[in-house]
Amino acid sequence: MTAPSKFTRPDAARDHVQGNVNAPITLLEYGDYECPACGQAQPMVNAIRQGLGKQLCFAFRHFPLTNLHPHAEHAAQAAEAAGVQGRFWEMHDLLFENQDALDDESLAAYAAALALDDRQLIREVIADAYSDRVREDFKSGIWGGVNGTPTFFINGERYDGALGLEPLLAALRPRGR
Numbered sequence: 001m002t003a004p005s006k007f008t009r010p011d012a013a014r015d016h017v018q019g020n021v022n023a024p025i026t027l028l029e030y031g032d033y034e035c036p037a038c039g040q041a042q043p044m045v046n047a048i049r050q051g052l053g054k055q056l057c058f059a060f061r062h063f064p065l066t067n068l069h070p071h072a073e074h075a076a077q078a079a080e081a082a083g084v085q086g087r088f089w090e091m092h093d094l095l096f097e098n099q100d101a102l103d104d105e106s107l108a109a110y111a112a113a114l115a116l117d118d119r120q121l122i123r124e125v126i127a128d129a130y131s132d133r134v135r136e137d138f139k140s141g142i143w144g145g146v147n148g149t150p151t152f153f154i155n156g157e158r159y160d161g162a163l164g165l166e167p168l169l170a171a172l173r174p175r176g177r
Contacts, residue, residue: 007140007141007143007144008028008144008145008153008156008157008158009026009028009153009155009156010026010028010057010058010059011059014136015028015059015060015061016059016060016079016083016088016089016092017057017058017059018049018057018058018059018089019049019054019056019057019058020054020057021057022057023054023055023056023057024055025052025055025056025057025154025155025172026056026057026058026059026153026154026155026156027045027048027056027057027058027059027152027153027154027172028058028059028060028061028152028153028156029041029045029058029059029060029061029150029151029152030061030062030063030137030141030144030146030149030150030151030152031060031061031062031063031149031150031151032062032063032064032065032069032072032076032149032150033064033069033071033072033075033076033079033092033095033096033099033102034064034065034068034069034070034071034072034075034099034102035065035068035069035072035099035149035150036099037149037150037163038096038149038150039096039099040163041150041163042093042096044163044164044165044168045058047165048165048168048169048172051169052172056172060092061137061140061141062076062079062080062133062134062137062138063137063138063141063146063149063151064076064134064138065148065149071102071103072102073131073134074102074104074107074125075095075102075107076130076134076137077124077125077128077129077130077131077134078091078095078107078110078111078121078122078125079091079092079095080130080133080134081111081120081121081124081125081129081130082111082114082116082121084124085116085117085120085121087114087116090114091110091111091114091116094110094113094114095110098110104122104125104126107121107122107125108121108122144158145158150163152168154171154172159171
């Protein structure tokens with residue numbers, strides 16, 4: 001088990017966060033938009049977020065496994081570019097819904113569908129404008145002990161249990177409840 005650290009806890013100053021950062025339960029995911037297991041985990045994460053509501057702070061960090069997923073880096077940068085335009089979570093969801101179509105043309109189409117400046121977004125992606133940000137997330141994952149995706153941290157501690165809604169919910173519930 002990895003000891004809690006700045007690499008395994010959400011940071012409201014830099015992370016993409018849903019919920020109150022001071023919530024009693026934090027769930028941090030290191031993920032890859034092209035990873036099939038991450039795509040399968042996404043509905044589970046959404047159900048957890050809905051079920052725990054204000055008790056949960058959820059954060060997502062990029063961990064593109066580019067040796068396995070050739071479009072993962074650009075997808076992560078597209079999410080960042082969308083974030084600059086105020087729509088990170090909407091792009092995040094679209095990318096997971098469309099894991100089989102993450103080429104640059106598709107990324108531009110998703111930006112247009114979200115009423116973003118699609119030309120700006122794709123220019124930034126092609127220019128690797130957010131590669132430093134994605135690399136920071138990746139490095140923080142390495143430093144926190146991440147070696148694959150999805151990797152979850154609950155209240156700063158790595159979750160190594162089964163990837164299923166019930167086991168993860170059980171791990172998220174405070175002891176004694």
